[in-house]
Every structure is written in C-alpha cells, then in structure tokens.
Amino acid sequence: MNFIETRGNDNNRAQEVTFSEAILNPSASFGGLYVPKDLPELEDNFILNHLNSSYKELAYDILKAFEIDIDEDEINKALDLYDKFDDPTNPCPVVKVKDDLFVHEQYHGPTRAFKDMALQPFGSILSSIAKKKNEKYLILAATSGDTGPAALNTFKNKENIQVVCLYPDGGTSDVQRLQMVCEDGENLKVIGIKGNFDDAQTALKNLLASESFKKELENDGIKLSAANSVNFGRIIFQIIYHFWSYIQLLKQEEIKNGEKIYLVVPSGNFGNVLGGFYAQQMGVPVEKLLVASNENDILTQWINTGIYDIRDKELKLTKSPAMDILKSSNIERVIFSICGAQRTKQLMEDLNNNKIFKMNEEETEKLQKYFSAINSDDKYGAQIIKEFLDLKYLMDPHTATCIKAYQNLKEKDLKVVIYSTAEWTKFSPTVLQALHENSISHPDKEALDIISKEYNAKLPESIKGLFSSEIRHKVIVEKENIEEEIVKFIRD
Numbered sequence: 365m366n367f368i369e370t371r372g373n374d375n376n377r378a379q380e381v382t383f384s385e386a387i388l389n390p391s392a393s394f395g396g397l398y399v400p401k402d403l404p405e406l407e408d409n410f411i412l413n414h415l416n417s418s419y420k421e422l423a424y425d426i427l428k429a430f431e432i433d434i435d436e437d438e439i440n441k442a443l444d445l446y447d448k449f450d451d452p453t454n455p456c457p458v459v460k461v462k463d464d465l466f467v468h469e470q471y472h473g474p475t476r477a478f479k480d481m482a483l484q485p486f487g488s489i490l491s492s493i494a495k496k497k498n499e500k501y502l503i504l505a506a507t508s509g510d511t512g513p514a515a516l517n518t519f520k521n522k523e524n525i526q527v528v529c530l531y532p533d534g535g536t537s538d539v540q541r542l543q544m545v546c547e548d549g550e551n552l553k554v555i556g557i558k559g560n561f562d563d564a565q566t567a568l569k570n571l572l573a574s575e576s577f578k579k580e581l582e583n584d585g586i587k588l589s590a591a592n593s594v595n596f597g598r599i600i601f602q603i604i605y606h607f608w609s610y611i612q613l614l615k616q617e618e619i620k621n622g623e624k625i626y627l628v629v630p631s632g633n634f635g636n637v638l639g640g641f642y643a644q645q646m647g648v649p650v651e652k653l654l655v656a657s658n659e660n661d662i663l664t665q666w667i668n669t670g671i672y673d674i675r676d677k678e679l680k681l682t683k684s685p686a687m688d689i690l691k692s693s694n695i696e697r698v699i700f701s702i703c704g705a706q707r708t709k710q711l712m713e714d715l716n717n718n719k720i721f722k723m724n725e726e727e728t729e730k731l732q733k734y735f736s737a738i739n740s741d742d743k744y745g746a747q748i749i750k751e752f753l754d755l756k757y758l759m760d761p762h763t764a765t766c767i768k769a770y771q772n773l774k775e776k777d778l779k780v781v782i783y784s785t786a787e788w789t790k791f792s793p794t795v796l797q798a799l800h801e802n803s804i805s806h807p808d809k810e811a812l813d814i815i816s817k818e819y820n821a822k823l824p825e826s827i828k829g830l831f832s833s834e835i836r837h838k839v840i841v842e843k844e845n846i847e848e849e850i851v852k853f854i855r856d
C-alpha cells in the first residue's frame with residue numbers, strides 16, 4: 365500500500381510513496397504528514413479469527429494487510445522484540461479493575477512507558493531499510509522523558525543508525541535521566557541541555573533547518589531522519605494493540621462479539637489515540653474514543669468546539685509531563701481523514717500563521733462522532749491515584765487522567781478500556797505524594813523504595829538496576845554548543 369500526503373502534493377515530490385520511503389523521510393509536501401492511501405479491508409471475522417493468536421501473530425496479520433514493502437524476515441525480526449517485554453505472548457495485558465473498567469497496560473517494555481510498544485519494532489524496521497539501501501541515518505530526538513529512553517533502547521547497536529538524544533538537564537525524573545545517560549552503545553549520544561524541553565526541541569528544529577549542519581552531515585554520507593510520532597512507522601504499530609484490547613475483553617468473556625466498547629487514551633501528540641481511530645475504521649467496534657488531557661487543555665477545547673486556538677495559551681508544566689502540549693502533531697491525520705487534503709492544508713496554515721484554526725460546524729460534528737474529550741488537573745490526578753489504590757490498583761499520573769473521562773464521558777452502559785501509558789515507577793515521587801497526601805517530595809530512589817515496601821508493589825529489574833549503573837553520557841552543554849557537540853560525535 366502506498367502513502368499520500370495530508371496537505372496534498374506540491375508537484376515536486378512523488379504523488380505517492382512506499383511505506384519505507386514514508387518512514388525514512390517522514391516530512392511531506394507543504395510540511396504535511398504521510399497517511400495510508402486507504403486503510404486495509406480486513407477479512408470477515410478478522411477479530412474472531414484472532415481470538416487465540418499471540419500478539420505477534422495478530423501484529424503480523426495487521427501489518428500484512430497494509431502490504432508494506434518490508435521483507436517478511438525483517439517484519440518477524442522486528443516483532444520478536446516483543447520478547448523483551450514482561451510477557452512476550454501478552455506484551456500489553458488488559459486488566460479488570462472494576463465492573464465495567466479495564467486497564468490496558470502499555471508499559472511492560474524495557475523502558476516502562478508506552479513508547480516501547482511502537483519504538484521497539486520500529487527501530488528494527490528502520491535499521492533494516494537503511495541497511496538494505498546502504499544508507500546511514502542520524503536520528504535526532506528531543507525528549508521530555510519517555511521518547512528518549514525508548515529510542516536509545518531500540519536503536520542501540522543497530523546498523524546504519526546513529527542517535528543523538530537531547531534532554532533538558534533537571535527537566536526529567538531521575539529514572540528517565542538514568543535510563544538515558546546509562547545507556548551504552550557505540551552509536552548513541554545523549555546530551556543534556558541547560559534549558560527546558562522547549563529549548564531542546566527548538567535546538568533540534570533549528571538543526572533540522574540548518575543548511576550548514578546538513579552539509580556537514582552530507583560530507584560524512586549521513587542523512588537525517590526522525591523517530592517522533594509523526595513517523596507513520598510508529599503509528600502503524602500503534603494500531604495493533606487496540607485490536608488486542610478488544611480481543612482480550614472477548615477472551616475474558618466480558619463482551620460479546622460486536623459489542624461496542626469505549627477506549628480512553630491519555631493524549632499529547634495524539635499518536636496513541638490516532639491508532640485507536642484507525643483501528644475503529646478497520647473494524648474494531650469502538651463506540652467512541654475518549655481523549656484525556658491534563659491542564660494543557662488544547663485537545664479538549666478542539667474536540668469540544670472544533671476550534672484550535674493557542675493564541676493566548678502557554679505550556680503548563682504538570683505532573684503528567686508526557687501530555688504537556690500546545691501543538692499536537694497527529695491531529696492533522698484525523699483532520700485529513702475528516703476534511704481531505706485541501707482543507708487540511710488551509711487549517712494547518714491558519715494554525716502556523718495565526719495560531720488558530722476553526723473547523724466549520726459540519727466538520728466539528730464529524731469530529732465529535734468519533735471523539736469526546738475532557739481534561740483534569742494534578743490535584744484530581746493525586747486523588748485518583750489514592751482512590752484506586754483502595755481498589756488495589758497502582759497507577760501513574762498519566763493513567764489517572766483517564767478516570768475523569770471514564771466518570772464523565774461515558775454515555776452508554778458499555779465496557780471501558782483506559783490506556784495506562786507509563787508504569788508508576790517512572791513517576792514515583794508524584795505517586796508517593798499522592799498516596800501520602802502532600803508529604804514532602806522524595807527523590808526517585810527513595811520514593812521507589814517506600815512505595816514498593818509500603819504497598820508491596822513490584823519493582824522491575826530494569827528500574828532497580830539503574831541506580832547502580834555506570835553513567836556513560838556526562839555531557840551537559842549550553843544551547844549554543846549543541847551543533848558542535850553533535851558534529852564531534854559524528855566525526856569520532
């Protein structure tokens with residue numbers, strides 16, 4: 365299957381590209397994104413036929429339906445990376461919490477957040493394409509804490525790929541920082557920046573736009589690519605697990621085949637919930653996709669009004685930092701699906717030029733047919749974390765935002781699956797403060813120990829081991845010196 369562009373074609377680029385082209389060079393005409401030309405039609409009873417499939421088998425059949433231009437062996441090799449998860453046959457278990465409420469745990473991979481679900485196989489696929497084309501790629505990543513560790517883990521020692529990861533020094537949790545600075549691998553470079561996440565991201569954008577930097581890379585025979593969630597190579601792996609949610613509820617005999625369910629997704633860049641939207645289009649019986657946000661309520665406003673207005677908005681730093689967002693990239697793919705390329709281009713240009721776009725009534729109605737949204741604040745999140753411990757469920761602050769949607773947006777008496785995007789171990793100081801009701805803040809190591817003892821919660825080896833690991837990346841630089849540092853790494 366080929367891929368087309370959300371903002372239409374500029375007659376300079378190819379009208380359509382293959383999957384491997386779309387993931388190597390993810391930016392499309394007019395700054396748009398690549399989307400599948402059509403979503404695949406699955407066989408009748410696809411879901412019933414996969415009741416007893418392993419996750420890998422399900423994933424394989426969905427990827428096959430997309431007819432991607434990747435060799436079978438390479439697909440299998442990529443899917444074998446789910447062996448690194450706690451339970452390879454069930455990498456993302458769906459757990460019943462109460463009557464109608466289920467948690468889809470997406471954090472059982474090597475870096476304990478949902479990013480592993482897609483980045484693990486994606487890293488393998490990207491490296492295999494680069495190798496086949498005999499090209500070298502540099503992946504630049506700016507992270508607020510979850511993408512960085514997941515990208516480093518998946519690309520370490522992969523052929524034809526080098527990774528530079530920029531993180532704001534002091535702006536991540538200790539666990540997140542250690543996951544990055546302790547990662548070994550000849551092809552990895554981790555750089556702390558004196559500044560916040562925005563500074564890291566801006567530095568990255570400037571580099572991507574810099575002709576002199578690209579020249580430097582070209583001289584060394586290196587091309588640039590991106591591993592962020594605008595890359596469809598990540599999105600494709602994020603469709604699969606929404607099928608899994610449904611199949612798990614069927615297997616647990618919580619629903620009958622065809623019965624609709626709600627999916628609640630804590631959202632930032634809209635990649636996770638976009639996968640759910642595509643899964644719904646491909647036949648998963650989803651009543652509605654419920655989008656949860658934190659105090660950065662832009663997604664809630666957009667879905668409730670059709671207006672995306674960031675003229676007077678400032679990014680707020682919250683206890684669910686992976687959802688702190690103003691410009692959410694993947695909404696563009698939903699808009700394309702609802703409004704088509706011409707209109708998408710117009711709306712996205714409005715946003716770029718005027719920091720606002722307005723969908724019309726008809727478009728907004730369509731949007732609301734698929735999505736509802738609600739946001740909550742840190743105080744609410746803390747209450748929820750505490751409340752759910754009484755139900756013997758320990759959740760992280762991102763997951764907690766889903767409960768607001770569960771309590772307020774459910775219109776029909778149907779089962780609800782909320783997505784747990786991070787393990788509590790990644791945000792233990794916040795979780796402990798919630799459980800101890802505003803006690804002083806403990807550093808990660810103490811908070812992890814206290815919670816695991818007091819609440820008998822399990823610590824995975826990958827987290828325990830971090831605090832005694834060797835720190836391999838010690839560089840912290842001023843913003844001005846990032847480029848120099850990267851060039852030095854490439855020349856080494």
Ligand SMILES: *Cc1c(COP(=O)(O)O)cnc(C)c1O
Nearest residue numbers: 510631632633634635636686785
């Ligand atoms: C990345 C992330 C999110 C947001 O996912 P999007 O696909 O960007 O919407 C939510 N929670 C956690 C813990 C994450 O790491």
